Every structure is written in structure tokens, then in C-alpha cells.
Amino acid sequence: GENVEQHPSTLSVQEGDSAVIKCTYSDSASNYFPWYKQELGKRPQLIIDIRSNVGEKKDQRIAVTLNKTAKHFSLHITETQPEDSAVYFCAASKRNTPLVFGKGTRLSVIA
Amino acid sequence: SAVISQKPSRDICQRGTSLTIQCQVDSQVTMMFWYRQQPGQSLTLIATANQGSEATYESGFVIDKFPISRPNLTFSTLTVSNMSPEDSSIYLCSVISGANVLTFGAGSRLTVL
Numbered sequence: 001g002e003n004v005e006q007h008p009s010t011l012s013v014q015e016g017d018s019a020v021i022k023c024t025y026s027d028s029a030s031n032y033f034p035w036y037k038q039e040l041g042k043r044p045q046l047i048i049d050i051r052s053n054v055g056e057k058k059d060q061r062i063a064v065t066l067n068k069t070a071k072h073f074s075l076h077i078t079e080t081q082p083e084d085s086a087v088y089f090c091a092a093s094k095r096n097t098p099l100v101f102g103k104g105t106r107l108s109v110i111a
Numbered sequence: 112s113a114v115i116s117q118k119p120s121r122d123i124c125q126r127g128t129s130l131t132i133q134c135q136v137d138s139q140v141t142m143m144f145w146y147r148q149q150p151g152q153s154l155t156l157i158a159t160a161n162q163g164s165e166a167t168y169e170s171g172f173v174i175d176k177f178p179i180s181r182p183n184l185t186f187s188t189l190t191v192s193n194m195s196p197e198d199s200s201i202y203l204c205s206v207i208s209g210a211n212v213l214t215f216g217a218g219s220r221l222t223v224l
Contacts, residue, residue: 042217044215046214091213104153
């Protein structure tokens with residue numbers, strides 16, 4: 001089955017700097033790659049996703065890139081703010097199968 | 112996206128007892144899943160709740176320990192049976208809705224003493 005690896009497990013950045021989180025997946029048939037943000041004590045919330053027919057997607061300060069050949073995808077957050085501090089999970093799935101999640105990255109934005 | 116109501120939101124349980132978690136969705140959904148999130152860990156899929164048939168369990172999870180019901184397209188229950196402290200976790204109901212997006216309920220935080 002699918003296996004998703006996520007790095008780093010923790011990341012600290014200064015406010016205003018950029019943060020990058022990377023994930024790799026094992027199943028070349030996977031075609032959907034979402035990113036979830038989980039604040040302390042809350043449910044995971046989808047922040048951005050990308051499908052395999054697209055190489056990059058951007059939504060304001062966040063962007064996701066996908067390299068299908070290398071089977072990796074990344075989350076980029078620019079101009080980080082303290083409210084970006086949370087745990088971020090990447091995930092992968094193929095059609096009609098459940099999401100498999102990475103182990104998460106705890107991002108701390110230091111003011 | 113779908114609105115998911117999950118209850119209880121939290122509970123403290125005694126070892127050896129069982130607890131049933133309910134998940135109600137505000138619209139009919141085909142795919143409904145139960146995930147577990149142990150303290151400080153990632154999200155692990157327990158099973159896919161199938162309407163009208165037995166749930167599909169992931170490796171490491173069995174029906175006797177985590178029986179699931181799915182009587183219709185808007186409701187499901189997960190029971191955690193014969194609980195031990197190792198079952199202390201957050202259990203999350205989730206559904207696929209809208210543009211094929213997975214949405215989570217607020218979770219049920221179980222503490223087993």
C-alpha cells in the first residue's frame with residue numbers, strides 16, 4: 001500500500017521567513033495530494049491540495065508543488081506569521097481509496 | 112463541504128469497558144472513514160465504513176475491537192471495545208464530500224484509566 005514520508009518533523013522559522021515541508025510517496029498510482037493544518041486541540045483542516053495533472057498550485061501565501069516523476073510534493077509558506085504555527089500533515093491517495101497521511105511537521109513561527 | 116457532528120467530544124473510561132462514538136453528517140455521503148490520532152501522532156485509518164455491508168478494516172485493526180455500523184448514508188458509529196490505556200486517543204470521523212475533499216469531524220478524545 002501507499003507510504004508517505006514527511007520531513008522535517010519540526011521546523012522553526014522567524015516571522016516573515018519562508019517555510020518548506022517535503023513529502024514523498026511510494027505508490028505511483030496516487031493522484032491526489034492534500035495538505036492539512038491542525039492547530040492545538042482542533043481537527044485537521046484542508047489548506048491546499050493538488051492533483052496529478054498539475055505541477056504547482058498557489059493560494060495567497062501557500063503553494064504546493066508536485067513532482068510525479070520523483071514522487072514528491074512540497075508545501076511552501078511565504079511571509080510566515082505566528083498564526084501559521086501548527087502541525088501540518090501531507091497525504092496521498094488514488095481514486096476511491098482513503099488518504100494515507102505523513103507523520104506531520106510541527107511548525108513554530110517565532111515573532 | 113459537509114458538516115459533521117461527532118459525539119461524545121471527550122470521555123474518561125474505565126479499563127475493560129466499551130464506548131460507542133457517533134458520527135452524523137448533514138448530507139448523504141458515500142465514503143465515510145474512521146481515523147485514530149494517538150497523542151502527538153499522525154492520523155491512522157482504522158476502517159472505511161460501508162453502507163449496507165461490513166466495514167473494511169486496515170491492517171492492525173479488527174472488527175471485534177472496533178465494530179462499526181453504517182445504517183445509512185448520513186450516520187455511522189465506532190465502538191472501542193474492552194478498552195485499555197493504549198486505546199487513549201482521539202477518534203475522528205471523516206467523509207469525502209464536495210470536490211472529493213476529506214473533511215473531519217471535531218473528534219472524540221478518549222482517556223482510558
